[in-house]
Amino acid sequence: MARPRAADYDGKRQAILDGSAAVFAKYGYDRASMAQVAKACSVSKALLYHYYKNKAALLFDILRDHLQELIEAVAVVDRELAPQQRLRALVGALLEAYRDADNEHKIQLNELGKLPPKRKKLLTDMERELVRVFAEAIAAVNPALNGDRALLKPVTMSLFGMINWHYMWFRDGKPLTREDYANLVTTLLVEGAAALTPAQTVKLMARG
Numbered sequence: 001m002a003r004p005r006a007a008d009y010d011g012k013r014q015a016i017l018d019g020s021a022a023v024f025a026k027y028g029y030d031r032a033s034m035a036q037v038a039k040a041c042s043v044s045k046a047l048l049y050h051y052y053k054n055k056a057a058l059l060f061d062i063l064r065d066h067l068q069e070l071i072e073a074v075a076v077v078d079r080e081l082a083p084q085q086r087l088r089a090l091v092g093a094l095l096e097a098y099r100d101a102d103n104e105h106k107i108q109l110n111e112l113g114k115l116p117p118k119r120k121k122l123l124t125d126m127e128r129e130l131v132r133v134f135a136e137a138i139a140a141v142n143p144a145l146n147g148d149r150a151l152l153k154p155v156t157m158s159l160f161g162m163i164n165w166h167y168m169w170f171r172d173g174k175p176l177t178r179e180d181y182a183n184l185v186t187t188l189l190v191e192g193a194a195a196l197t198p199a200q201t202v203k204l205m206a207r208g
Contacts, residue, residue: 012043013051016058017062019037019040019041019042020037020058021062021103023036023040024062025102025103025107028110029055029059029114034048034049034054037055037058056114056116059114060123063104063115066101066104066107066108067123067126070094071129073093073096074090074093074130075133076093077090083137083140083141084186086140087138087140088182088186091182091185092179095166095182098166099172105164106167109164134159134160135152135156138152142194144196145193155193159189162185162189163185166181
């Protein structure tokens with residue numbers, strides 16, 4: 001018979017994930033050790049191994065929980081909003097979900113590829129779901145892009161480029177707020193996308 005979980009199991013697990021994320025973000029997944037993780041979490045190595053058998057299990061849960069939070073954050077955005085308003089709301093929701101998640105975000109960008117193939121695929125499928133939501137919103141803003149994957153994909157990934165690397169320079173409390181940046185990113189994307197047509201795709205492909 002399985003031993004019942006302690007009442008505070010989930011709280012301890014979350015504390016371990018938070019501490020692990022800080023260690024992985026600071027030292028890198030490859031250089032970080034379970035001993036460093038245990039020290040950062042103020043737990044014994046024995047207790048740490050009770051929750052997680054190795055670093056890969058820790059990394060997977062950190063990233064899975066983080067991506068699930070991002071997916072849930074954008075899922076609540078009203079689908080009935082006007083296209084540009086919906087895109088702005090999606091950008092704002094994602095930026096807000098990134099608040100206090102710099103460690104997890106940095107790990108997602110730099111360390112996901114360290115996982116075994118099957119677990120990596122589970123997470124990349126979650127990333128693709130997130131990208132799909134934004135691609136649909138962008139196509140709604142500029143219907144000319146709808147179905148033109150050769151152009152829609154780089155436009156969508158350019159949006160993520162503006163959002164995903166903001167953690168390197170953005171600081172709360174400065175004159176530019178998250179709301180300001182969400183407006184800025186949306187304006188750049190919408191006005192830029194408005195200039196793109198299927199004919200533009202042909203020109204871009206020809207230049208390549």
